Amino acid sequence: MSQYLDSVMETVIKRNAGEVEFHQAVKEVLETIEPVLAKYPEFEKAKIVDRIVEPERQIMFRVPWVDRNGEVQVNRGFRVQFNSAIGPYKGGLRLHPSVYLGIIKFLGFEQIFKNALTTTPIGGGKGGSDFDPKGKTDLEVMNFCQSFMTELFRHIGPDTDVPAGDIGTGAREIGFMYGQYKRLSNTFTGVLTGKGLQWGGSLARTEATGYGLVYYATRMLQDAGTDWTGKKVVISGSGNVAIYANQKATSLGAKVIAMSDSNGYVVDEAGINLDVVKEIKEGRRGRIKEYIDAVPSAQYVEGCRGIWTVPCDIALPCATQNEINGDEAATLVKNGVKFVAEGANMPSTPEAIATFQGNGVAFGPAKAANSGGVATSALEMSQNSMRLSWTFDEVDQKLHGIMNAVYDQCTSAAEEFGMKGNLVAGANIAAFLKVAKSMMAQGVV
Numbered sequence: 001m002s003q004y005l006d007s008v009m010e011t012v013i014k015r016n017a018g019e020v021e022f023h024q025a026v027k028e029v030l031e032t033i034e035p036v037l038a039k040y041p042e043f044e045k046a047k048i049v050d051r052i053v054e055p056e057r058q059i060m061f062r063v064p065w066v067d068r069n070g071e072v073q074v075n076r077g078f079r080v081q082f083n084s085a086i087g088p089y090k091g092g093l094r095l096h097p098s099v100y101l102g103i104i105k106f107l108g109f110e111q112i113f114k115n116a117l118t119t120t121p122i123g124g125g126k127g128g129s130d131f132d133p134k135g136k137t138d139l140e141v142m143n144f145c146q147s148f149m150t151e152l153f154r155h156i157g158p159d160t161d162v163p164a165g166d167i168g169t170g171a172r173e174i175g176f177m178y179g180q181y182k183r184l185s186n187t188f189t190g191v192l193t194g195k196g197l198q199w200g201g202s203l204a205r206t207e208a209t210g211y212g213l214v215y216y217a218t219r220m221l222q223d224a225g226t227d228w229t230g231k232k233v234v235i236s237g238s239g240n241v242a243i244y245a246n247q248k249a250t251s252l253g254a255k256v257i258a259m260s261d262s263n264g265y266v267v268d269e270a271g272i273n274l275d276v277v278k279e280i281k282e283g284r285r286g287r288i289k290e291y292i293d294a295v296p297s298a299q300y301v302e303g304c305r306g307i308w309t310v311p312c313d314i315a316l317p318c319a320t321q322n323e324i325n326g327d328e329a330a331t332l333v334k335n336g337v338k339f340v341a342e343g344a345n346m347p348s349t350p351e352a353i354a355t356f357q358g359n360g361v362a363f364g365p366a367k368a369a370n371s372g373g374v375a376t377s378a379l380e381m382s383q384n385s386m387r388l389s390w391t392f393d394e395v396d397q398k399l400h401g402i403m404n405a406v407y408d409q410c411t412s413a414a415e416e417f418g419m420k421g422n423l424v425a426g427a428n429i430a431a432f433l434k435v436a437k438s439m440m441a442q443g444v445v
Contacts, residue, residue: 002037005030008049015054019102021321025109025346026053032425033432035417040436046444048436055108057081060101061151063129065143077148079127081161082108085438088159089125090115090374092166095173099130106321107166110345111374113431114367117406120378125161127152133168145176153181158189158384164377165194167239167320190384193377197389202380204395205373209343210244211396212372213316214252215403217341220362220423223411224338229253234312236260236304237319238281238288241343241370245316246274258310260319261288265307268298311335318343326351333359342366353424368406368427375402 001009012026030049037044063075078101081089091111094103104126112124131144156163165174174194181191188200195201204211214228221227233249233256235242246256255271261281266272266288276294280286289300301307304319308328315337317323321344324332329352332340340356341364342348348356348363356363376399383389390398406427413433414426 001030002034004037004044005034005049008053011050012053016102016105019105021106021346022102022109024350025106028350028424029109029113029428029432032419032428036429036432036436039417042440043436046440048439051439052083052112052432052435053109055080055082055105056084058101058105059155063131063144063148063151065140065147067140067143068137075129075131075144077127077129077151078104079152079155079161079163080104080108080125081155082124082126083112083435084123085435085442086116087121087123088157089161090122090164090377091124091126092128092164093169093173093177094126094128094166095131095133095168096128097130097132099128103321104128107345110367112435113428114371115374115378116431116434117368117409117427118371118375118378118402119405120375120402122162122374122378122381125163126166127163128166128169131168133173138172141173142176145173146180149177149180150184152177153184156181156191158191158381162190162377162381163192164374170194170240171196190381193380195380200380200384202376202383202395203390203392204399205376205380206240207244207247207396208376208399209241209370209373210246210318211248212375212399212403213241213245213318213341213343213369214248215372215400216364216369216407217314217316217339218252219404219407220339220341220364224362227253231255231313232257232311233314233316234258234307234310235316235318235343236265236307236323236347237317237344238277239318241373242316242318243274243278243281245318245343246272246277249314249316250274254314257312258307259288260304260307262304262319263287264289264300264302265304265310266291266298266300267310268295270297308332309335312337314339314341316341316343317347319347320344321346322349323347324352325349326355328352329355333361337361340364341369343370345370357422357424363423365424365427367431368410368423371406372399372403375399
């Protein structure tokens, strides 16, 4: 990196000590935008990079709630409103014990660029809590969500900040949060996305991230002169993204042979029975190991990271950040993987990405490949504003068009700046240019 970008990175590390995920996300972007700064020296003069790595606002608050035994519990809540240059802050709420400020900042920073690529007018933000919804009763989840929203509601709004779901925040949690927001604000607005279909939600939102991932990967396959037919696919995770990536890839002729959760993974060489996975995960909120009770011919293995030892043509990491390291990427390459597209946020370490790119594996980065979810959230916002509800096919068609536009932006930007075929650089450059030009137009704010 240039001396200027090195100094920015040093400042990020100094100001955000210990927030390693945030450091990783920033470095990945800075390493690719040097040619942009050479072409647009005004960006450096206006300190655009210095500003873009610093959140516009960071909010932390306590979340007290009462558990099933009448005991008071206290969690910590977060909302990082990172950049509003192209629209209201937009990004999910993650509920997981691993959540701390550094995780939220990494996710919020990624969200700036992801949202910019969607072609919709939304800025970047993220939030959440170290609350763990697993094993909690509906009453406990409601108590937490109402307490969480009692503070958060004063910082959000349909034209200010529109949160959504993320890990641990599904339809149940969004419902409880929205009910409390409505009660406190006395308004019925599109302030949260991922809502129920009966009260402002959008058809295809549940499927959107997984479908969008496959639409993006389809373009990668097409550029290589092939398609999904007969391809063996490994998908980590078994939440919404993984389930609907499986569904769409299978419908296009692929065979998904492995899926996982945080405890382990299943391998079914006949092709994962998605109905069984959906019943386990969406029906009874069970564990993936229960798959072999319904499909005895399948194999269950403890330890989720081992899934990357399963030979495949296409890998779709859809679980969590940094789930593929350099060694695991090398194993995938050795076993014949030709395409990797990220369904989770930053699931590949820098070493893994370098391994894929250095061995000719087509690699689709998360900020582009998994942007279908937030794109459809923006479509939900549009429907709320117009008091309309589009059909599933209408939303899916718009999503497909958006993902094609995302891919085109990535390939065009990479080629323009001398890195043809590098979708990581293309995604970062295309998104950075959109945000940077908007920031320049709006002055020093």
